Amino acid sequence: MKKINRKKEPNFWAKYKRFHPKEQYGDLEKSAEGNEIRRSLRKYLLLSQHGLCAYCCQKIGLDNSLNEHIKPKSVYPKESMDYENLIVSCKAEGISATCGVKKGNYYDEGLFVSPLEEFCEDEFIFYPNGEIEGVGERGRYTCNILNLNAYELQRARMAQYKICVGYGDAELVHKYFLLPDENGNLEAYADMIQFFYNKGDFNAAF
Secondary structure: OOOOOOOOOOOHHHHHHHOOOOHHHHHHHHHHHHHHHHHHHHHHHHHHHOOOOOOOOHHHHHHHHOOOOOOOOOOOOOOOOOHHEEEEEEEHHHHHHOOOHHOOOOOOOOOOOOOOOHHHHEEEOOOOOOOOOOOOHEEEEEHHHHOOOHHHHHHHHHHHHHHHHHHOOHHHHHHHHHOOOOOOOOOOHHHHHHHHHHHHHHHOOO
């Protein structure tokens, strides 16, 4: 998980809420305007997330992601339109479901680690085999509820780690994997790469 430094609430979202004060998020799918505003919001939020899933940090785009409520909208309906409750998550479904799809309506406010928290990154550690682990109870709860050690995710993180090690130069890793590209996007699993970069692993390997 990587700390998201949010852009301010967009004017189009604030304006829509002013003109539709009684609407909840579920009402948006009932109109063309509502569906368009959801997509516009997702595009806007992805800018702050540098094109990564807010939870697992895999690369996502407009069509393979969803607007995710940190506090589930069915449980906290009054906060369903709250900008600070909305992020963008990947859309892995079925037996391999992760992140927002896996979380669903399960949420413990005292235990869940939000990517909007200032020190959320300190709640997790990574291993070269792609595994992620919670440092304490909150991190462990969040890993479990989001299924962050799903087989596909773990394998993908391990592959990305090996690529970075192969560069043989920590500053090259920083340049190509930890800085946004010309479109403002980061490479996949930037949270894991940052963790090992801070540890000095990419220098120590050579």
